[in-house]
Amino acid sequence: MTTLNPLQHIRISPPSCARQLAGLAVAALVDEAMLTPKPGLVDMRGSGAHRDLSWLLMCHSAHALRPAFEAMAHAGATIHDLPALRRRIGAIGRDAEATMMAATGGVNTHRGAIWALGLLVTAAGQVAGGATPAAIASRAGTLARLADAGAPACTGNKGETARWQYGVGGARGQAEAGFPHVTRVALPMLHAARGRGDPESAARLQALLAIVADLDDTCLLARGGRSALLAAQAGAQAVLDAGGVATGPGQAALRALEADMLARGTSPGGAADLLAATLLLDSIAQEQRQEMEGHDGTTAV
Ligand SMILES: CC(C)(COP(=O)(O)OP(=O)(O)OC[C@H]1O[C@@H](n2cnc3c(N)ncnc32)[C@H](O[C@H]2O[C@H](COP(=O)(O)OP(=O)(O)OP(=O)(O)O)[C@@H](O)[C@H]2O)[C@@H]1O)[C@@H](O)C(=O)NCCC(=O)NCCS
Numbered sequence: 257m258t259t260l261n262p263l264q265h266i267r268i269s270p271p272s273c274a275r276q277l278a279g280l281a282v283a284a285l286v287d288e289a290m291l292t293p294k295p296g297l298v299d300m301r302g303s304g305a306h307r308d309l310s311w312l313l314m315c316h317s318a319h320a321l322r323p324a325f326e327a328m329a330h331a332g333a334t335i336h337d338l339p340a341l342r343r344r345i346g347a348i349g350r351d352a353e354a355t356m357m358a359a360t361g362g363v364n365t366h367r368g369a370i371w372a373l374g375l376l377v378t379a380a381g382q383v384a385g386g387a388t389p390a391a392i393a394s395r396a397g398t399l400a401r402l403a404d405a406g407a408p409a410c411t412g413n414k415g416e417t418a419r420w421q422y423g424v425g426g427a428r429g430q431a432e433a434g435f436p437h438v439t440r441v442a443l444p445m446l447h448a449a450r451g452r453g454d455p456e457s458a459a460r461l462q463a464l465l466a467i468v469a470d471l472d473d474t475c476l477l478a479r480g481g482r483s484a485l486l487a488a489q490a491g492a493q494a495v496l497d498a499g500g501v502a503t504g505p506g507q508a509a510l511r512a513l514e515a516d517m518l519a520r521g522t523s524p525g526g527a528a529d530l531l532a533a534t535l536l537l538d539s540i541a542q543e544q545r546q547e548m549e550g551h552d553g554t555t556a557v
């Protein structure tokens with residue numbers, strides 16, 4: 257079966273589109289892991305506030321997840337009944353968590369990312385190349401809001417406990433709302449930083465900090481309570497207010513934020529997942545632009 261792409265008037269077959277989307281998802285996870293520096297998080301300098309993670313383990317985990325992302329994108333392209341699609345990707349997502357644990361020797365590298373990027377590649381598979389990042393995120397939100405008959409009543413995970421204890425939405429709430437911190441916070445920040453000529457790594461770090469400044473990250477809550485979340489949010493905002501990571505004052509504020517996180521043993525793992533989701537939607541949009549240019553021989557603006 258093929259899908260008509262309304263923007264390009266070419267036909268994309270779901271399997272090749274799914275493979276491409278899975279490749280972009282893995283690349284987004286690897287790019288996030290390797291982005292350096294990142295406060296509190298694993299990067300190429302070291303493990304940040306984590307004891308059981310390294311960037312090599314994160315990259316290994318990302319590659320192990322490729323078949324799951326491909327299966328989710330393929331499901332998005334081929335299963336048109338939404339409750340059935342939700343059930344199917346829930347099952348693939350739980351299998352992917354088991355794959356991650358097997359690949360990492362039992363370390364939770366990407367549980368939040370499997371959830372966020374899994375929903376997004378499924379939604380991107382549904383539209384097969386012809387939708388904006390906001391439209392893909394909105395479709396992913398629709399999927400997240402559907403009940404999954406196969407899901408356990410409670411996960412017993414730290415994020416779930418933090419959601420109840422602090423009354424926040426966490427990873428589930430973010431997805432159900434259609435990933436507002438990706439589409440309304442991080443993508444605009446990424447594009448603005450690129451637009452004023454920041455190096456790509458600075459633009460990505462700036463997008464990460466914009467997410468941290470505003471997200472109820474259950475990783476921060478679970479590790480350090482509400483004071484850690486508020487300190488991380490204020491510290492990230494201070495970097496932005498000081499002029500951003502490409503400026504001297506911004507870098508001083510970034511060092512202070514990192515020192516505070518390391519002293520508390522906290523890390524914005526949820527924000528890191530949403531940066532990967534941002535990079536995924538950005539790369540899907542870039543692929544679409546390149547395919548359009550290749551198709552009609554003109555340059556898109
Ligand atoms: C819906 C699920 C995501 C389950 O979520 P739940 O809330 O029950 O619990 P957690 O799994 O603990 O939390 C989810 C992870 O999401 C990230 N996150 C946190 N806050 C947010 C937020 N506001 N928005 C978006 N994402 C957020 C975060 O993941 C990252 O951190 C993890 C590493 O943290 P760390 O503290 O080191 O790790 P732990 O092992 O927990 O502790 P230690 O032992 O080290 O001390 C890492 O995973 C990052 O990715 C949260 O951890 C979902 O899992 C689910 O229900 N799945 C079922 C399958 C399904 O339906 N799939 C659908 C298609 S994909």
Ligand SMILES: Nc1ncnc2[nH]cnc12
Pocket residue numbers: 288289296297298299304306309314365366369523524525526528529
């Ligand atoms: N770079 C990173 N460091 C720690 N936890 C993460 N979760 C997702 N990306 C992460």
